[in-house]
Each structure stands twice: as structure tokens, then as C-alpha cells.
Amino acid sequence: MRPRDPSEIFRSSSPLELFFDLIFAVSVSLASAQLVAAETHADIAGGLRAYLMVFFAVWWAWMNFTWFASAFDADDWLYRVLALTQMAGVVILAVGTTPAMADGNFHLIIAGYVVMRLALVVQWIRASRSHAGLRNTALSYAVGIAVVQVFWVCYPLAPAGWAVPVFLLLVALELLVPLIAERSGQTPWHPEHIADRYGCFTLIVLGESVLASTIAAANAVENANQLLQFSLLGVGGFILAAGLWWVYFSSNASAWLRRRRAPMIFGYGHYFVFAAAGAFSAGVKVLLDHEAGSSGLSSAAAVATLSIPVSVFLLGVWVLILRLCLRGAYKWLFPVGALLIGCAPLLAQLTPTAESDVQIAVISVLGAAAVMVLLVVLIEASGVREQEEPGTAPAAG
Structure with missing residues (x-):
């Protein structure tokens, strides 16, 4: 298991990694479904708290596999077996998503983590035996992961009132492991490969929102009396999802990563981008349930479950990528627009023609979609998509 060449040309996601992503798609979908259930019953705070906790488990498992594979993907039979073992752990984690979010029972998620982490x-350890220069780094990872995993096994013993603080403490320990290990020597991760892997995960979570918008169109056909409302909401949801895709893939993140400056900020910061995308797909479904009369939320609150995640996603992409690329007024107009989308429910309530909850919801979503356009x-x-390097002028010709 020798390190991969970080300057390898045309390095992209492998079939094994794409298969791994499909397993994670199930976990994201189940977490999103539980968030929908909580928000529909007006338990927004409790649902978000549980969602963010479970989503960390999903995202962190994906991130650990991704960065390791970028540096040490040997693709031999043993590597594949261990990767498939990690996938089995993800399946267990996915099954544990529902009891964790509904009842606070993390036993299955922790069991899935044990399987994944032992394989990792x-x-x-294999990597430590294959390259003397990275032996200390690899062993630091192995020891750090194993020690923190022991603490996770003990997590269910934490008193009920201390569950969240203990969880946050363990999260901090997890985040410290790569920071400490990389000080012994940086692993040879591949910039283009990392950008491609993060792009794949972004497509997975955005795919959930496209599915929700498609369901809106199907509901419009089945509910002729609400044909216009469902159609407009479906169109608005699709425009927002397409806009999120456009914005995320508008710049060359790999060029910035190639400089190897603060890669952990890029990696860790994407937790908020991914979680917001998953929450956005849940918000689309919550809004559809509200329009169908099966939600306890007000129209403004229902729209907020959609618009605020979109705003968080855009601001996250701006902080991590676009802030380094945009210049002049464009650099600051973008976050202003992102904040306006988050305020869409308030803007609709100020509209004189919005006389009913249905009009408030439709005007809010269409207004957010207009700002996205x-x-x-x-x-x-701004010419961002024409830049060869972040922060440079567009290429001539």
C-alpha cells in the first residue's frame, strides 16, 4: 500500500468509491426523512439537533474514507475487502439513523462505527508498514481513531442531560485526530481527486431535493384542485436545486487545493454545506406536506425550512471557495443574495398581494428562486468559471 502520486493526471473517483457513495446516499435519505417528520410536527429545534448529530456520523465516516483513499488507494483484494467492510458498517449506521433521530438511541450507529473504524x-496499519516516511503519521491515525472509538462505545452511558455536551466533546476529539496526525507528515492526498469526491457527495445530497421537486410535480397531477400551487412549488424547488449545483461547480476548487493551504478548512467546512443540502431536500418535502394540509407549521416556518438551508449552503460555498475567487463588488454581492434567500418568508409577508398562507408560500419560494437566478x-x-486559478483574471480568448 504505497502512497499514490499527488500529481497523478486525470485522477477521479474510482468505481469502488462511487459504490461507497451510493451506500451513504441511503443514510442521507433516511436522516432527511426523519428531519421531515420532526419539522412537519413543528419540532424544528429537536429535529435539527438530532439531524446535525446523525449527519456528523454520516459525513465523518465518508470523509475519513475519502481522504485515506486519496492517499493510499492500492485497489488490491485486501483493500477492497476492507473497504466493503466499511460499507457494511455504513449499512448498519443507516439502519440506526431512524432510532437515533426518533428516540435518541445511538446503539446501532455506534455499532456501525465500530465496524467502519476497525476496518479503517x-x-x-497497512499504510504504516508500506512507507517509512509516513509511518508515524499512519500510526498516529490508527491509534487516534482506535482511542476515540473506545469513547464512542461508552457514549450511551452518558447521563441523559449530558448527552449533547459529551457528543460535542467526542466530535472535537474526532476532529483533532487528523490535525495531530498530519503534523508528523502530510499524507499525499490528490487535489483533483478530493475536489471530485466532494463534488460527488454534493450531487448525492442535491439529488434528494430534485427527487422532492419531482414528487411535487407528481402531486400536482394527482391533486387537480392544487395543481397550480404544487406546480409552482415544484418549479421553484427545482430552480433552487439547479442554482445550488451551478454555484457549487462554478469554480475550480482543485486549483485552490493544489496549493495545499488549509485543506482541513475545506474538508471540515463542507460539513455545513452537505448538511444544509440535506436539510434543503427535507425542507422541500415539508413545504409540500404543508400545502397538502398535513403539517403543523405556519407557511412562513415551512418556507424557512427550505430557504434557510439554501442560504447556509450558499454562504458555506462562498466562505470555502467563492470568497477566494470573486473580486470587487461581486465578492460581497453574493453573500447579500444568499442572505436574501434566507429571508424569503419575511419578504413574502411584506407583499401586499399575499392574502393567504398558500400565496405566502408560493411567493416566498418563487422569490427565493428569482434571487437564485x-x-x-x-x-x-464575474467570469469565475473562466479562471484557471482562484483569484486570477479570466483566461484570454
């Missing part, structure tokens, strides 16, 4: 520890126009006008 074996991978790091303007942000896409801003992206195109």
Missing part, C-alpha cells in the same frame, strides 16, 4: 484502523447571473458576469 487496519488500513492505516440573479446569483447565477452574477457568477457568470
